[in-house]
Amino acid sequence: MHDATAHDDSKGQYFWVWGALLALTAVEVVLGYKQIFSPVRMLEVLLVLSIIKSALIIGYFMHLKFEKALMRWMLVFSVTACFVIMYFFFFPDAGRILRLGVQ
């Protein structure tokens, strides 16, 4: 709000971000068809691309890059921490079901 004028002249960067997002989407779609990677690697690559895209959206469109550091870190940390914890405990179980062959 108060620093609206400071960013007004840099409106161009949002077009760059928009272009980058579209380009990354194109890369994803191409990857989806080219099958350069094995499925698991493919998943990882797509997820990394998605995280880059969401970081661009959060940082620039949602303006988090220009917020106070405390707010930035608190929000990003709490949400990311939850996902990391879930990641470490959900997926071993799913793999286990696969190995046990439960129907």
Added chain:
Amino acid sequence: MADATLQHDAVGHGLPGAYEAPLFGAYSKKVGMWLFLASDSLTFGALLFAFCYVRIYTAWPTPFHVQSIINSTIMTGCLLSSSLTMVMAVFAAQRSDRTWTRYWLLATMAFGTAFIVLHGMEWSKLIGEGLTLPLFPKPAHAAVGEMVDISKNTPQFPATFFGLTAMHMLHVTIGVIYLGVIAFRKWFLPVLGVLWIVGYLLIPSDNVFHWGIHALGLGLIVAAVILFLKPKDYDAQDVEVSGLYWHFVDLVWMFIFPLVYLLSTKIT
């Protein structure tokens, strides 16, 4: 109450007031929206985790044709572009340029509506091909083919597809209504009502959206209640906060699109 609002606006504008500086350095509405988004991202995150969890131990089909992928790519483009127009709307609002704020918001809503319509057509097409849930309304003539087999053998596939995308579509719908209320206030309500009734009457009753359109009715009621409780003119802060929500909806799609669509493309 009003004192809270007034003082708290003083805080938001960085004026020296009777309060400690806000810890996050932003006005309360923005902090509140960010907190809501943190919570909502966990809601979506849990859904995506459930999706991946099921997917890991299930032999996953890859049935999406080129048309589906092209369609969903266009949808992605719509959402991304709507984010850009939203940013422009926020800029216009910060310049206090009401006309352009309204135009940019309208553009954002148009992109969002395009997304919903494209997605709805995609849904109808897939349901027509036989990718369906057991309790969805049955199409007039029974479909045959790959999608029917998938629905029968891997019920998780349609379940996760419809579950995730329905939740996201609901968020986009809420977003469009939200932006409409911000842009046009109470004058948006009749538009919404007309869309609801017309949609309900025009969509055939064997289509899920015949029932899904009632989301608009619910949105109408909630929007009316909120407009009744806070009948105010929305300012730049409100536009920025609605923008946060809109970008978040865009962000979620950045995960749903590759996970649901791209990892299930049909390679011929």
Added chain:
Amino acid sequence: MATPATVHAHAPQGFIRKYIFSLDHKVIGIQYFFLALTAVFVGMFLSLLMRIHMIWPAAVLPLVGEIKPETYLSLLTMHGTIMVFFVLTTAPQGGFGNYFLPIQIGAPDMAFPVLNMLSFWTTFVGFIVILAAFFVTGGAPLHGWTGYPPLSALSSAGPGEQLGADLWITSIAIFCVASLMGALNFITTTLDLRAKGMTMMRMPLTVWSWFITAILGLLAFGVLLSAGILLLMDRNLGTSFYVPLVVVNGVVMGHKGGSPLLWQHLFWFFGHPEVYIAILPGMGVASQILSTFSRKPIFGYRAMVYAMLSIGFFGFMVWGHHMFMSGMSPYSAFAFSLLTMCIGVPSAIKTFNWLGTMYKGRLRFHTPMLYAIGFVSLFVSGGLSGPFLAQPILDIQLHDTYFVVGHFHLIMGVAAIFGIFAATYFWFPKMFGRMMNETWGRVHFFITLAGTYAIFMPMHYLGMAGQTRRYSQFTEVAYQQKLLPLQTFMTYAAIITIAAQFIFVINLFWSMFKGPKASDNPWECTTLEWTTATPPPHDNFGGVTPVVNHGPYEYGVPGAAKDYVMQTDPPTGSAH
């Protein structure tokens, strides 16, 4: 902006805007409090029916008639759900948090008053919806408050699993939305509306506890919401997220390939933080009261804050200790076990600091103090059985026995309830302008303390002897005959304890109208709510915003005129 502001600048007139759809956080807090009071009596009545049924299974009871095994399951489901959601989450956070968080930080109201009102009325709708489950075809659901599928996902799985279960899930989802609205309001208020001088490290521990609870609620309820949506889809759209290929009464269900473990993971990802959502406000209240009535600063203020923060943080990483017996990966079980043990450390720090606060203090044994001490006692005795259950090896024996029931009732149920009682006796003068009766408060305390121990302590022995929870009848089972006297004893204790709660209710309502008038600061406490009038005016401080110069617990300061220094007192050389 100006128009609505001037409209609402004065206290609203008219009964409806003042008492029903009020935007005033104090009225909303009292509304939450009475909602929880209603809910606690419903829940208590259900538990009474269960206890009676357990020793006199043939008895025909009022309102429910003869209790069949499935009726018993309905009773325990509704008891658990109502108690956990509509009492333990609603009263300390929604009730006292709403009323006192803004006042204690010097704010005129919450950051979003309209959202606050909506969050109460959403909670109210959730409560009505869950009560409706009693009256629909098939009755209330059977699946326990944890709602494990496949039982909860199949409408043919039992009589209560028809519309009742749908209503149950809907109610939970509504409650999630209400809690989200409440939580983000609490957090924003704490971040943005602290009066001048009220730095984070000068906030009373109650404010800290509500703040951390709100963060937990914000992150946890979102996950429960999506778990509930998936369960509703399983039930009403025929999907199979949670349901594997199952056969019910010889009929193959149309589901296949789902994983019941998925629900357990999602549910307990919410469920364990929920335990802390229930107990953390109690911890805050106990800290406040112990310090005030010991006339000593709280022992280790910063340690208390960091302990609560780390309890909140670890609370998200231990949900698997509810699932040791579920067929979860044993490696995860190992990690969960270790992390669960870690939570004992901050809990022990808190207990140590409470005892340190009381040590060599000039203790004043008013009713709130008694309840705060009771809270510490129950927290310790309930907490000690935690490390037993945290070990997968012991959990094999103790899982789903009365040991678990005793454990969580002591620490999450009764300890949190004692926190609520302490808060009620402590803040009643400020809320209603009158004092509660001390004598009857003490009588109530001693009966309740002895009664809860008499009910829940024997459960540990029953559990170790192998008595399983959620079974409706033990009288006909030969090898459990010897445990029956203990069960009978517990039932009598429960009847007496529940009867004693009427002392509290009568005391509450009698004092509300007939109690002696309270002064502005009857307990000689230092925090901001005691600087304003009793009861506080519409904007809390009568048009001024207090300026804070002191920490929250400056009791017995050397060289001061009184034995306590209000937070708003002018700065002195001796105070920091």
